[in-house]
Amino acid sequence: FARVWPEQKLNIVEALQKNHEVVAMTGDGVNDAPALKKADIGVAMGITGTDVAKEVADVVLMDDNFATIVKAIEEGRVIFDNIRKFVTYLLACNIGEIIAIFIPILIGLHRPLVPVQILLINLVTDGLPAMALGVDSPEPDIMMRKPRNPKEGILNPQSMKIIIFNSIFIALSVIIAFITGTAMGGIETGRTMAFVTLAFSELLRAYSFRSEKRNFWEINLQSNLYLIEAALLSAVIVLVTVVVPSAAKVFSNVPLNRLEWTYTIVFSFISFFAYEIWKLWNKKSKAQ
Secondary structure: OOOOOHHHHHHHHHHHHHOOOOOEEEEOOHHHHHHHHHOOEEEEEOOOOOHHHHHHOOEEEOOOOOHHHHHHHHHHHHHHHHHHHHHHHHHHHHHHHHHHHHHHHHOOOOOOOOHHHHHHHHHHHHHHHHHHHOOOOOOOOOOOOOOOOOOOOOOOHHHHHHHHHHHHHHHHHHHHHHHHHHHHHOHHHHHHHHHHHHHHHHHHHHHHOOOOOOOHHHOOHHHOHHHHHHHHHHHHHHHHHHHOHHHHHHOOOOOOOHHHHHHHHHHHOHHHHHHHHHHHHHHHHHHO
16 A cells, blocks of 8 residues: 555555554654554554654654664563563463372371472572573574464463473472382482472473474573573582481481482483473474
8 A cells, every 4th residue: 555544544554453453653743644654553653653653652663763672572571481481381380289198198108398389499590590590591493483362371382281291390300209219218308309300300301492383402501691500500509408418317318329319310301301292292282
């Protein structure tokens, strides 16, 4: 369309919206204001635009460069992706913890974790990696995807499947570690192995949660240095609570021997490998 009247611009926007399109309108003059206001996203020029256009717009281009719109869309998609990673990662862990605690109680066993251990997990081995995921680098296909449904929330059906799937395997690894440790060295050993298994599982899973599609070996680990730092710091804190006697006493941990450490590390990889296999299976299913 060329040389259209202001009311015709508004008609075009309304016609597209009636066709279930998400409409972005760019403009700079007073006569563009009604269409900018009506559009889902009104984009005004920051340099040449009138005050009226800038007031009603949702976005103001400070450099009047249309290429900036593309950069803004990319930044928005990255932020949304990272919020979803943050939320799904934390929910999977917390639901897994709940299952891991209640299942043993329901079947007549002792609690696999004590409150102070759960508190440390939530503050350190969950919190620090989750914050690092919140500033993760963009996916390679971030601008090749189809537009997301504006009515879609942070958690979609796929996210819920990922949360439930990971929660089950987190709980499974913790319960197995607790039962194995209890059989090997008693209830305190079982709780220590369950605690370390849960902590290390979360640190490993943080790398898996960087992408819903790509496997961990397809992701450049150095593209998120914050996650590396968070994982290392969390791992050191967990080890201190087991190795240092005074800290171990506070967190109800006991020293583990070489065999117990071996089992604990193996159990820590259960949920990590389960999610990586899930990704491979999804790729093969879509390829067929």
